[in-house]
Amino acid sequence: MDPHLLRTFVTVARTGSFSTAAQRLGYTQSAVSQQIAALESDLGLPLLHRRPVTPTEAGARLLDHAEPLLLRLRAARADVLRTAAMPAHRLTLAATPLALNPRLAHRLARARAAQPRLQITIRTCARDEVMRQVAVGEATIGLADGIAAPNDPLPPHDAAPLTTTGLCQEDLVVALPPDHPLAGRPGLRLADLVDARWLQTTLCPVRRLRHLAGDGFPVALDYTGDDVHTVLNLVAAGHGLTLLPASVGRGVPLSHPRLVHRVELLHATLPDGPAARLAADLS
Amino acid sequence: MDPHLLRTFVTVARTGSFSTAAQRLGYTQSAVSQQIAALESDLGLPLLHRRPVTPTEAGARLLDHAEPLLLRLRAARADVLRTAAMPAHRLTLAATPLALNPRLAHRLARARAAQPRLQITIRTCARDEVMRQVAVGEATIGLADGIAAPNDPLPPHDAAPLTTTGLCQEDLVVALPPDHPLAGRPGLRLADLVDARWLQTTLCPVRRLRHLAGDGFPVALDYTGDDVHTVLNLVAAGHGLTLLPASVGRGVPLSHPRLVHRVELLHATLPDGPAARLAADLS
DNA sequence: TCGTCTTACGAGAAGCGTAAGAATT
DNA sequence: AATTCTTACGCTTCTCGTAAGACGA
DSSP, X not given: OOHHHHHHHHHHHHHTOHHHHHHHHTOOHHHHHHHHHHHHHHHTSOOEETTTTEEOHHHHHHHXXXXXXXXXXXXXXXXXXXXXXXXXXXXXXXEOTTTSOHHHHHHHHHHHXXXXXXXXXXXXXXXXXXXXXXXXXXXXXXXXXXXXXXXXXXXXXXXXXXEEEEEEEEEEEEEOOTTOTTTTOSOEEGGGGTTXXXXXXXXXXXXXHHHHHOSOOOEEEEEOSOOHHHHHHHHHTTSOBXXXXXXXXXXXEEEESOOEEEEEEEEOOOOTTHHHHHHHHHO | OOHHHXXXXXXXXXXXXXXXXXXHHTOOHHHHHHHHHHXXXXXXXXXXXXXXXXXXXXHHHHHHHHHHHHHHHHHHHHHHHHXXXXXXXXXXXXXXXXXXXXXHHHHHHXXXXXXXXXXXXXXXXXXXXXXXXXXXXXXXXXXXXXXXXXXXXXOOOOSSOOEEEEEEEEXXXXXXXXTOTTTTOSOEEGGGGTTSOEEEESSSOHHHHHHHHOSOOOEEEEEOSOOHHHHHHHHHTTSOBXXXXXXXXXXXXXXXXXXXEEEEEEEOOOOTTHHHHHHHHHO
């Protein structure tokens, strides 16, 4: 179960070809063939069907494990190397699109004022990608948002053990098209909306709603981008409903169940220095 | 970052000696020395101080990552091999001491009656150990108990991705010595007891109480065993308080916050067979 | 017959053990 | 001086690439 073998196995399984995997990894087809053979003989099981190249049942199981494992390995390496990195005067902050809300943007400005020489690069990406980048050191600090019950943490990602700190919470509103029959209400219960059509977005994943409020919530449209204005436009055009933090969109307050939009700070164990200070200033 | 190197690193760091680690692992001291040197040169950092042998800061960080990583590797291997294991007519169930309560014992009996030829071995151990055994295949199925808010899952362990299913919940009581001033109350709030002295046990870890109900809960005595009767005796003798499921001990019902004793079923993806059927019968 | 995976074989590298050397207590 | 880690060196094993072979489409 050498990580190298695991990596080539993953590549072969995903590309469905020994040869393209080989050239992507800088090996010969032969080497890849031998590596897969080594893995299979180590486990005593075939992992791939050939022609076409497809994971066997055992291979599928291994595939589920291999990627998180490789990610954790990289995270471990990054974490160790971080201890030696000199306190940098520049750092990268990865954030989900809704994480850097007005309040946090303000806090960030104050924190930067306290460390004027600190160069910050901000990058927006999806939640999983934020976690991954922080874990493997591509970003120093992460901000991730999500929907949760008040004071509950967001669901953890198992990429690597990261320190997470709740930064702020704010009310949620149901974003509705202006001519929607419920648009005039003072407040809405989620239960009133289980049969409405919902937008599946990275900002408000319907899966999460189901987890928090039970089944239902049929998906009308799946939007995989991460642009808030686009989502607002889709809602206004009547493609479906979504939940947004009150500061972002006009909408009807969500009265029950009590759910909040929560932003969390993510980072690995930071050595003393500007990054640690920034993290402290944000929380 | 070869797992072999990681394993010897962990062993050296834990034993504090190259030589004893070597003989524990079946290597020469020389080999161990070379392995550590290889790891250090790969990362470009010293990981251990010598004489005495002690992790450096970077080494400590690596140590944090290495053990979960190795565990996941073993779990991955076990999971793959499980797909090939023929449906066995004997399996091992690992359970925490309070998990196999009357209701579940009953369900287990019914499930066994449905599969009379199935041989079951039951083993009791601590929660982390249950998870570990299920992950690496030393146990087929696990039962773990803990304290949680109603319908909330227990905190996950990141050894490996395991399927967890809530099996049952029951009320909690505060176990008090009979002559305790609060013993006559019809119900107790946890807030009334933040300043009482608590037993720290594996059955009711005080850390968990603090997480669920805020700070406080000073620890009077730490009991590392897992025997329920011993804990009851300690409570009766006035060493401290603890929470127990209502079916186990007499005590004052916990009225607020509403917390329950929850039992969860743990297993990896089970191939069709007696084990999968048992898991289904239990839930 | 072409594309693709497997096998055979040789060259190079890596890993371990023996044994001698250095450093600390 | 004794213990413990490091280094030198040779041997074995592993791994990769080249090249030829097998198997399907």
